[in-house]
Amino acid sequence: MTDGYLAVDSGGSGLRIAVGALEDFGPFGDFGLFRGFGACGRGTPVRRGSREPVRTGARGIDPGHLMEQLAPLARASAAEAGVDRIAVAVVGAAGLATLGDALRAELPGALARELGTRTVALAADAVTAYAGALGFRPGAVVAAGTGLIAVGTDLTGWRRADGWGHLLGDCGGGAWIGRAGLEAALRAHDGRSGGSAPLLARATERFGPVTDLPGALYPRTDRAAVLASFAPDVACCAGGDPVAAGILRDAARHIADSAAAVCPDGDGVRVAVTGGLPKLGRALTGRLEEELADRLPRARWVPAEGDPLDGAVRIAAGLAAGPLALPDAPGMLWVTTAGGG
Template structure:
């Protein structure tokens, strides 16, 4: 929610926050809609860990001689992690597996210009991200204003290898949407929400888990404690 407020403000729209994981959130200012953000085992499709895992899988396919492998990605796997047969033993015991997988995503992007397998992984990732954005983007309002879709997070610093197919997918699935870079980060969004609360003009909808406001139910004690500290 803070990423949404930082990227879009208090307007209807959608935000896709991509990094190691991937989540999309949208609102028409009446309710929230969420897509993905379910972690690297159940979702986060198109995020950094997803891209890195797909790249490593293609590398292992090349090592085995199976169809769909990529010699270029195999070379990058061995440069980063060492011999391919040792990768499972290095990866599986790690408690930070999503971050390790995501660390390989830039290698996929670096290979995409010359390697069709790497390029295909990024096209598929773009499709997943566009699916999530389409699932949460509110319908155009009565004034016909298009849905604003903001992209925020380190995933999109991957540049054109991902952004080019992503723009194409968003244009196909959300032809009336306007894709913009996030204008602010989650810290900026937290300040937007705080200022709106102080002024009494919070437009973003309350939600039991996504946006709880001090003074609503159990959060009352927090509001009182903060007031006492400030005074």
């Protein structure tokens, strides 16, 4: 029987998984040398995904909805990878720190029943982002996509900043940028100060009449993803629109604030930004470089070596090899076995 691993990245824009055989993992050293999946071991995992975000409700992240999507994806991927049983599963989930009680209570048992899983690691998406970006080294990582959370570690404990969701925080993230852009569009529609005619035109093109936005947006359970979908429009307008440029400038300041709040002390400590937000281009990243240099002059801003799904694979490799170098902490990283613990 071939034992395998399952790595999961669950966020505001959907679900991604990777499945491979545990025997494909080679010697790892400090886990910090690979770029992408292939160099992490001898084999490349099978990857699949879903664009449907996992629901949240009164109990937080819905473990039943997660398994509805995850189980068929995992089975199909395991069959393609030649894996008979998913022995190790690493699930990185957005909102785990504040919305993960039901997931912690129910997901390990569901994975054991459905996939034969013996060891489960539940991690905040920021932790898998950290492992993907920096490996098992001290430093700080900002996971900036639909939402935004920063985590840092000296390998003895975690520091966290933001990650409070699109209604209370995630300042500088995709939903934050999109919401600010839509606010500027509505200001222009009303004739109020701070409005942006270019953003109004973009919003109308993307969503239709802006007067219909509240009714279309507020009832949606995926409104964070819908807000974030407007962030590229803000970036496209930033070159010629001072309002859009100002939104990205403020976003860069928020991102740097969160990085500074979690970064461990020391010269040359690595800081990375991962997620989809850097893809908005120099209108954001140029400002961010300036803000990080100002706030963290002793740190080194480095490219992320991999993304959160890469990080989940790395954690699976670490679990297969022995005790993890990353610290275990409630709401951040929790490892359990089929027998509990």
